[in-house]
Amino acid sequence: SSSEELMSTSKIMQACDRPVNGVMIHFTTGSRQKKRRPPAAGFSAPTPIQAQSWPIAMQGRDIVAIAKTGSGKTLGYLIPAFMHLQRIRNDSRMGPTILVLSPTRELATQIQDEAVKFGRSSRISCTCLYGGAPKGPQLRDLERGADIVVATPGRLNDILEMRRISLRQVSYLVLDEADRMLDMGFEPQIRKIVKEIPTKRQTLMYTATWPKGVRKIAADLLVNPAQVNIGNVD
Ligand code: ADP
Ligand code: MG
Numbered sequence: 666s667s668s669e670e671l672m673s674t675s676k677i678m679q680a681c682d683r684p685v686n687g688v689m690i691h692f693t694t695g696s697r698q699k700k701r702r703p704p705a706a707g708f709s710a711p712t713p714i715q716a717q718s719w720p721i722a723m724q725g726r727d728i729v730a731i732a733k734t735g736s737g738k739t740l741g742y743l744i745p746a747f748m749h750l751q752r753i754r755n756d757s758r759m760g761p762t763i764l765v766l767s768p769t770r771e772l773a774t775q776i777q778d779e780a781v782k783f784g785r786s787s788r789i790s791c792t793c794l795y796g797g798a799p800k801g802p803q804l805r806d807l808e809r810g811a812d813i814v815v816a817t818p819g820r821l822n823d824i825l826e827m828r829r830i831s832l833r834q835v836s837y838l839v840l841d842e843a844d845r846m847l848d849m850g851f852e853p854q855i856r857k858i859v860k861e862i863p864t865k866r867q868t869l870m871y872t873a874t875w876p877k878g879v880r881k882i883a884a885d886l887l888v889n890p891a892q893v894n895i896g897n898v899d
Contacts, residue, residue, distance in 0.1 A: 712737030
């Protein structure tokens, strides 16, 4: 039943505190555990966006989350992504299973850093594609294979057009800072990229604001999303 499937936040935290499903994030709830083993992340509890995103994302549902910068969105979608990878582990050399779209190089590399830090113990590989840097090294990283690709829409679209990446294995798509990507004029690239991804997928969209353009792209790309609001909505 769906209530059995729905994992409570505390269960996820417990799962994250031990290498359950191969995923190891040390969120520590009890002081006893804290003494025995300091939490690797140094976090004592999930942030509100994480507490709300995790159970919904783990059900396989689409999510549109409206939350400000600094609310902990990255682990909000990365931890369910890691768990998704435990269920669906494709040959990463054939293309990523998880795709995260991000507006800028800086944000994309921050997301990659977090994916590498928390995914290392589960041998999850992650690579980053962004403009303003030579394509060669990025293409070589891709050839080695990555479970997770974090990319800016412009560079990913270039690499798609070169046919140097396949998105046919992607089954978990994240649009991070969607409003900013639209402000930067990335909508055509985002739509081209999503056309390459099978429709049988889970899509998570994170945005700080909720204007008409973001609503439209959410309506087009997400299926019956659960809406999560943290703080004030513009
Ligand atoms: P956002 O993407 O919403 O701007 P980030 O995911 O970049 O936020 O997280 C902001 C900061 O909060 C980062 O330094 C991150 O390491 C930290 N952080 C993430 N989750 C937690 C948590 N559960 N408790 C405390 N700090 C956290
Ligand atoms: Mg972020």
